[in-house]
Amino acid sequence: MPTYHLNINGSQKRIETESDTPLLYVLRDYLELNGPTYGCGLAQCGSCTVLVNGSATTSCMLPVSSIGEAEITTMEGLVSDDGNLHPVQQAFVQEQAAQCGYCLNGMVMATISLLNKNPSPDDAEIKNALQGNLCRCGSHTRIIKAVKTAAKSL
Amino acid sequence: MTALPLQSRRKFIKNMGYISVGFSLLGACIGAEDPTIASRVTYDGKLPGSIGRTNTVNAWLEILEDGRIRVLSGKVELGQGIRTAIQQVAAEELDMDLNKVQVHLAETGLTPNEGYTGASASIQYSAMSVRFAAATARQELLELARKKLNTPIADLLLFNGVVKSKLSNKSLTFAEILEGEQIKREVSIPVPIKNKAEHRYVGKAIPRTDIGEMVRGQGGYIQDLRFPGMVHARVVRPPGYESKLITLDGNGLKAEVPGVIKTVIKGSFVGVITEREHQAIKAEQYLKNHSEWTTSTPFPEPKNLFTHIKGISDDPETIRNEGNVELAIKDVKTIKARYTKPYIKHASLGPACGLAMFDGEVLHIWSHSQGIYPLREALAAMLSMEADKIHIIAVPGAGCFGHSTADDAATDAALMALEHPNIHVRVQWSRHDEHAWDPYGPAMIAELEASLDENNRINYWKAEVWTDSHSQRPNKDAGTVLAARHLETPFEMNSRGYLGGGHRNADPYYNIPNMKVNAHYYKGPFRVSSLRSLGSFTNIFAIESFMDALAEKAGQDPLDFRLNHLEDERAVAVIQKVKELTASQNIADDQGVGYAFMRYKNTDAYIAMAAKVAVNKVMGNIELIKMWAAVDVGEVINMDGITNQVEGGMIQAASWTLKEQVTFNTKEITSTDWLKYPILRFSQIPEVEVAIINRPEEDAKGVGEVPMPPTAAAIANAIFKACGKRVNDLPITPEKILNA
Numbered sequence: 001m002p003t004y005h006l007n008i009n010g011s012q013k014r015i016e017t018e019s020d021t022p023l024l025y026v027l028r029d030y031l032e033l034n035g036p037t038y039g040c041g042l043a044q045c046g047s048c049t050v051l052v053n054g055s056a057t058t059s060c061m062l063p064v065s066s067i068g069e070a071e072i073t074t075m076e077g078l079v080s081d082d083g084n085l086h087p088v089q090q091a092f093v094q095e096q097a098a099q100c101g102y103c104l105n106g107m108v109m110a111t112i113s114l115l116n117k118n119p120s121p122d123d124a125e126i127k128n129a130l131q132g133n134l135c136r137c138g139s140h141t142r143i144i145k146a147v148k149t150a151a152k153s154l
Numbered sequence: 155m156t157a158l159p160l161q162s163r164r165k166f167i168k169n170m171g172y173i174s175v176g177f178s179l180l181g182a183c184i185g186a187e188d189p190t191i192a193s194r195v196t197y198d199g200k201l202p203g204s205i206g207r208t209n210t211v212n213a214w215l216e217i218l219e220d221g222r223i224r225v226l227s228g229k230v231e232l233g234q235g236i237r238t239a240i241q242q243v244a245a246e247e248l249d250m251d252l253n254k255v256q257v258h259l260a261e262t263g264l265t266p267n268e269g270y271t272g273a274s275a276s277i278q279y280s281a282m283s284v285r286f287a288a289a290t291a292r293q294e295l296l297e298l299a300r301k302k303l304n305t306p307i308a309d310l311l312l313f314n315g316v317v318k319s320k321l322s323n324k325s326l327t328f329a330e331i332l333e334g335e336q337i338k339r340e341v342s343i344p345v346p347i348k349n350k351a352e353h354r355y356v357g358k359a360i361p362r363t364d365i366g367e368m369v370r371g372q373g374g375y376i377q378d379l380r381f382p383g384m385v386h387a388r389v390v391r392p393p394g395y396e397s398k399l400i401t402l403d404g405n406g407l408k409a410e411v412p413g414v415i416k417t418v419i420k421g422s423f424v425g426v427i428t429e430r431e432h433q434a435i436k437a438e439q440y441l442k443n444h445s446e447w448t449t450s451t452p453f454p455e456p457k458n459l460f461t462h463i464k465g466i467s468d469d470p471e472t473i474r475n476e477g478n479v480e481l482a483i484k485d486v487k488t489i490k491a492r493y494t495k496p497y498i499k500h501a502s503l504g505p506a507c508g509l510a511m512f513d514g515e516v517l518h519i520w521s522h523s524q525g526i527y528p529l530r531e532a533l534a535a536m537l538s539m540e541a542d543k544i545h546i547i548a549v550p551g552a553g554c555f556g557h558s559t560a561d562d563a564a565t566d567a568a569l570m571a572l573e574h575p576n577i578h579v580r581v582q583w584s585r586h587d588e589h590a591w592d593p594y595g596p597a598m599i600a601e602l603e604a605s606l607d608e609n610n611r612i613n614y615w616k617a618e619v620w621t622d623s624h625s626q627r628p629n630k631d632a633g634t635v636l637a638a639r640h641l642e643t644p645f646e647m648n649s650r651g652y653l654g655g656g657h658r659n660a661d662p663y664y665n666i667p668n669m670k671v672n673a674h675y676y677k678g679p680f681r682v683s684s685l686r687s688l689g690s691f692t693n694i695f696a697i698e699s700f701m702d703a704l705a706e707k708a709g710q711d712p713l714d715f716r717l718n719h720l721e722d723e724r725a726v727a728v729i730q731k732v733k734e735l736t737a738s739q740n741i742a743d744d745q746g747v748g749y750a751f752m753r754y755k756n757t758d759a760y761i762a763m764a765a766k767v768a769v770n771k772v773m774g775n776i777e778l779i780k781m782w783a784a785v786d787v788g789e790v791i792n793m794d795g796i797t798n799q800v801e802g803g804m805i806q807a808a809s810w811t812l813k814e815q816v817t818f819n820t821k822e823i824t825s826t827d828w829l830k831y832p833i834l835r836f837s838q839i840p841e842v843e844v845a846i847i848n849r850p851e852e853d854a855k856g857v858g859e860v861p862m863p864p865t866a867a868a869i870a871n872a873i874f875k876a877c878g879k880r881v882n883d884l885p886i887t888p889e890k891i892l893n894a
Contacts, residue, residue: 001412018412018432025432029386034378035371037552039503040585041435044828047503075371089369096361096794099802100233101368102504102552108369127836134828136503137233137553138805140839142798 004064008033009077015064023059023067024048027074035075035105039134046106046133050074056106056113058132075105078112088112091150092143099137106133111147120151188320189313191249192352197286198344204228204283205341208266211294212336214287215244217328221315222254225284228268229276230260230524231364233553234858235795236276238362242355242791243281247288247348249313252355260526260548270525270627272556272684274758274856277791282854289347294339298331350789350850357848359794376507376522376549381578384509385415386431388438389566390424391587392640394450394822395681398422402445411436418573421642422447425570427579435584452820453679460494460599463620463676470618470672474661477668482614486605489707493602493696495884496815497594497680499825500559501833504552505588508563510571511578517544517571521564522551525627529561529635532628533568536638536645544568555806557627557683559583559592562636569637589826591636594816595685596622596678598656600696604666610708612719614668617696621656622678624688650677655688659863662697663753664719680816680823686803687862690754691810692884698750698867699882702874712749712871724760724786724849725753731784731845732762744768745779746875750864758855760786763804765840765868769877774888776873778808780841783861788852796857801842803861809834811866812885 004015008031015030022041027033027050036059039047043058050059051073078086085093088111098104107130114121114129121129126147135143208214216224225244231237241255248255258265268280292312299317300307303324311318318325350356367373392399399422408414413429414437424445426437454462509520517539523529526546534541551560567581599620607613626647632638633647657673705715713733720726729751736747745768753760764782769775781804790796813832817825825831866884874880879894 017430021430021432025430029431032380033371034373034375037375037377037504038582039505040828042585042827044585045503075369079370085366085369092369093361093366096365096798098233098365098368099235099798100503100550100553101365101373102233102375102502104365104368104373105371127839130836134503134833134835136501136555136806136833138802138809139798140805140834140836141801141842144836144839 002065004067006067006072007069008072009074017064019063019065021064023050023062023064023072026064027059033074033076037102037105039102046110047103049106049109049133051109051113054113054116056110075108078108086112087153088115088150091146091153095142095146095149097139097142097146099139103133103135107135107143111150114147115151115154119154121147188311188318189249191311191313193349194346195349196344197347201286201341201343202279202282204266204268204279205286209340209342210338211287211291211341212338213266214284215291216336217332218256219329221327221329222256223248223250223328224256224258226258226265227280227284228260228266228527229280230271230522230548231550232271232522232524234276234799235362235792236280237364238360239277239791239795240281240284242360243285244288246353246356247285248292251314252360254315262526262530262544262546263542267527269528272524274754274859277854277856281791285347286341286345289345290339290341291337293346294337295328295331299326302326302331357790357793357850360792361794374550375504376509376520376551377504377582379509379520379549379580381511384578384580385427385429385574386434387425387427387567387570387579387581388434388584389581389637390426390438390441390445391591392422392447396450397447399424400446400448402441404441404444406444407437407440410440416574417441418570420569421644422640423569423637425566427570427574431582453818455820456818459597463597463599463678466678467620467674467676470674472670473657473673474669474671477614479614479616479668479670482605482668483616486613488603488605489703490601490603491700491703491882493600493692493699493882495598495692495695497597498685498810498814499589499592499594499816499831500555500685501831502552502554502558502588505583505585506559506563507551507580507582508560508565508567509578509580510564510567512571512575514575515543517568519544519546519564519568520549521546522549522554522560523564524554524557524560529564529628531630532561532632532635532638533565535630536565536632536635537568537572555686556595557593557625559588561628562591565635565637586826589831590823591681593626593681593683596624596682598689598692600660600692602696602700604700604704606704606708610710612664612666612704615662615666617660617671618674619657619660619672619689619693620674620676621653621689622676622682623651623653624655624682625652625684627651627683650675651683655684658688658693658755659690659752660693661756663725663756664716665721666719687859690752690859690863691807691866694750694752694863695866695870695884698752698864699870699880702748702871703880716751725751727847728760728762728784728786731847732764732782735782735784735843735845736764739766742768744771744876746872746877748868748871748873748875750867750871752864754860754863759788759857759860761860761864763861763864763868765865765872767869767872767876769873769891771877774891776812776886776888776891778812778838778840778869780843781808781865781868782843784845784847785857785860786847786849787855787857787860789850789854790846790848791854793846796846797844799857800844800861803858804842804865805834805839807862807865808840808869810885811869812838815885
């Protein structure tokens with residue numbers, strides 16, 4: 001079975017797995033990271049989103065063999081060493097922008113990716129950036145507020 | 155993370171052991187001023203049903219050695235925030251800090267049996283049971299402390315886990331008072347409860363602490379549970395509801411897919427266990443490609459669905475008959491309309507997951523089921539096991555909005571764990587199976603007719619409603635869990651479930667002298683069960699669309715027309731509130747504002763709603779701009795919890811209204827992913843605004859289902875105002891607007 005050396009949340013991880021294993025399963029099943037969640041396995045819902053070199057990417061159809069040297073960040077990797085939340089995480093808590101929270105990982109990661117490129121997005125830009133992320137509880141309006149709160153604090 | 159089953163209550167008490175009695179002066183109290191304790195009032199009304207079944211304090215609340223209390227509720231957290239609401243109520247009655255109250259949700263053998271988490275009933279049953287149990291605990295603690303401290307109750311202060319004598323300055327912790335025992339006193343009326351005017355948590359917008367955990371990836375979902383040696387499994391579902399396995403050739407499986415441990419075949423139930431999760435997905439696919447199945451009964455042609463439903467319905471049951479509709483119908487001009495709603499899905503964002511481990515004697519199960527005790531009955535019947543040999547722990551899952559597939563995943567895990575003992579087996583459902591095997595919210599038809607008298611008041615109202623069952627939740631009928639239907643000796647469902655849900659809110663809350671409502675039950679082609687608000691969604695869509703049509707005929711403002719048919723001042727107040735919220739709206743030529751009203755179940759919460767839309771008359775495109783709701787649930791427990799539920803409910807119901815329907819052909823269900831079953835995405839999300847009328851003197855009612863029913867009518871009425879087109883068949887699409 002092939003071995004991969006992955007750059008996950010700032011540290012090198014050695015993974016032995018089949019080459020077609022999607023990154024999502026490497027993160028959850030091998031590295032026991034719970035940030036990215038399984039929602040569809042079809043890159044349709046965004047709940048498995050991670051940052052690949054700072055850019056939001058769904059991980060459920062991304063084969064481990066395609067990752068190479070890329071820097072992968074999950075929601076766990078946003079928390080600082082002393083346990084402090086990233087301003088985007090903080091904003092989601094402040095706005096109570098969740099019900100069940102299953103989609104929250106994707107929302108947080110897509111927000112960071114957006115704010116990396118556009119530090120003060122308007123409503124339309126926020127909606128556009130989150131278009132690939134589904135939420136079934138209907139927390140959308142709180143999520144939009146959280147993105148704005150985060151933009152102000154960054 | 156490794157999760158272990160919580161110890162049983164019996165063990166907990168034993169471990170706690172004997173705590174010596176002594177007078178401890180709490181360091182924190184020295185020099186600190188005594189808190190002002192809120193006054194109490196005597197409650198001698200009805201106790202909630204849940205208390206009736208489990209009526210001792212210790213069934214609901216335990217004192218922990220470390221100064222905290224642990225509340226036991228039979229309900230499940232599904233994102234609705236019930237954990238926080240229960241915490242608020244307990245902390246309030248015992249004058250404790252919120253963080254000293256731990257809430258343990260449903261687990262068989264440990265928490266009370268509160269049936270299912272549903273019907274917007276968790277606040278009025280579970281949280282209210284906790285209120286009276288905590289108030290009773292307070293009484294007992296004061297009486298015991300009076301003896302131990304040898305001072306009258308009037309001298310005692312109970313706060314934050316201690317009871318203190320003002321005269322002697324001596325204090326005892328709850329654990330010291332109880333000497334290792336728990337409070338076995340019965341909860342009965344009269345019981346002194348805190349004066350609501352002096353509440354410090356209840357009625358406030360207390361933030362949920364679990365969101366802080368979720369953003370760290372520590373949401374604690376069922377999907378996140380891991381145990382040493384845990385294995386992964388998937389089920390190869392048949393191609394149709396009734397398909398039977400003919401052949402399965404698994405000979406090449408191990409050569410093709412690494413990590414395969416075992417294939418479990420029981421009749422037409424086929425499961426596969428692997429070391430890693432992705433291996434299970436590949437193994438499932440392999441077995442699907444190497445199996446043959448019989449075909450299932452064809453589905454009706456989609457275009458004939460509603461004709462088909464009428465053709466298979468039972469004789470109607472009259473569920474309300476007042477005045478004399480038959481007489482009133484004679485010689486008057488009536489208005490008639492027909493409304494339909496297709497099958498729709500729960501469409502949880504997280505497909506079902508279940509874990510099980512059989513230790514040789516007890517079958518342990520972890521599930522995001524909404525009813526662990528009823529699930530235990532179904533599994534006991536399916537497996538011919540004693541119920542007390544099945545231990546089920548509720549674990550939070552993604553929001554599921556009714557009876558979805560959680561129980562089925564738990565059943566799958568149970569079947570496989572029995573074949574692979576002493577190892578935790580985790581079953582994860584695929585998106586395809588979640589969409590295809592979900593018990594849908596049933597398709598419905600409502601045919602309404604009414605007439606107006608010379609004063610433009612409704613003289614008679616007649617409603618005919620066609621509905622399938624609205625609950626086939628697990629119970630002692632093993633056929634309620636999916637896999638039971640596929641075993642060697644299959645269990646068919648013997649019962650029809652809860653038919654009454656279909657005519658929930660079918661009888662208008664308005665004052666109408668002659669009214670008749672008939673329900674026609676059918677057993678349709680698709681698997682169905684409870685979906686948020688049951689039949690109310692269709693019935694209120696029909697009633698409130700029809701009220702606007704009647705107002706139009708009467709030449710009246712739609713809200714005034716409704717107010718002319720209402721006396722209940724709480725109903726009037728929510729309507730006035732929503733009118734006020736929308737009063738300053740500028741409405742462009744292509745825009746419209748529509749309204750709807752409901753009292754949920756005609757006995758519970760009140761809601762009035764407004765929607766503002768713009769409609770492109772050439773393309774039929776609908777832009778949902780904003781939605782408003784004015785809500786009265788009686789006593790508010792958590793202001794933000796209610797706001798969150800109503801905001802989210804409006805958006806979810808807007809998605810049902812504008813986007814959603816199960817699609818199929820005669821052979822199969824075709825809406826099996828998010829492209830084929832689209833739901834509202836960010837670009838179509840409206841603004842939302844919620845106003846809450848708090849009535850602490852009234853009973854606290856649930857809110858989870860309340861925003862759903864009026865949403866569709868508010869949108870349909872807004873579309874009519876915007877473009878003059880009335881669409882009575884959900885979902886409301888651009889094509890239907892152009893063809894109306």
